Amino acid sequence: MDVADLRVAYRFGELADGGLADGWLTLARTWIEEAIAARLPEPNAIVLATIDADGAPATRTVLCKAIDERGIVFYTGTRSNKGQELAAHPVAAVTFPLIGMERQIHLRGPVERVSAEETLEYWNHRPRGSQLGAWASHQSAPIATREDLEAQLVEVTARFADVDPIPVPPHWGGYLLRPRLIEFWQGRADRLHDRLRIHPPDPTVIRLQP
Structure with missing residues (x-):
């Protein structure tokens, strides 16, 4: 298979000038x-880009857990690679790759930690298994084998066997990206895609050539 020969004709919809x-x-x-109604897998998945210690971009997929007038919120281990990168360079870019709908939403801006109260509210909605996993994993740290990782989970499960609710780990929390650039992309025929961009708080809409 030659990936250069792969072609998709984008015909799902359009993004009119008044779309925003x-x-x-x-x-x-x-x-x-x-996207949820269309049963797209992981419709709240976002590709998160941060800046590493060498000034190079680093990307990974995480889940958006809130979207409101402030921006978008995601949760992760603060000692992870992305947590350390955001502590050193508190800016990021995220993209919702709504590929099944021939769409993307892109946001860029400064990032800050959400309050302990907001983190706790979301934490209490997580399944117990996910809570235990957050305690068991030293996110981004090397580990010798899968068995060692599973042993850490066994130890944590035993430690919290009689604890309910499980507390929020001190090395885990939420991050809020406050967008200073937002772009909506809609695939169109013949690669003449629609792209609308704004720079909040300025409401002016800019149409970009594809």
């Missing part, structure tokens, strides 16, 4: 709701 008339948040939520 009700604001970026309304359109973002509409697109995500439509």
Whole structure:
């Protein structure tokens, strides 16, 4: 197979000049709701880009757990690679790759930690297994074998066997990206895609050539 020969004709929809008339948040939520209705896998998945110690970009996929007028929120280990990178360079870019809908939402801006209260509220909604996994994993740290990782989970499970609710780990929490650039991309025929961009808080909409 030659990937150069792969072709997709984008014909799902369009993004009119007035597509952001009700604001970026309304359109973002509409697109995500439509992705959920279409049963796209992981419709809240985002590709998160941070800056490493050498100034190089690093990307990975995480899950968006809140989207509101502030921006988007995700949760992770603060000692992970991305946690350390955000501590050193508190800026990021994220993309919702809504490929099944021939769409993308891209946001860039400064990142800050959410409050302990907000983190706790989300933590309490997590399944117990996910809570135990957050305690068991020293995220991004090397480990010799899979068996060693599973042994850590066994130890943590025993430690919290009689604890309910499980507390939030001190090395885990939420991050809020406050967008200073938001772009909506809609695939169109003949690669003449629609791209609308805004720079909050300025509501001016800019159409970009594809």
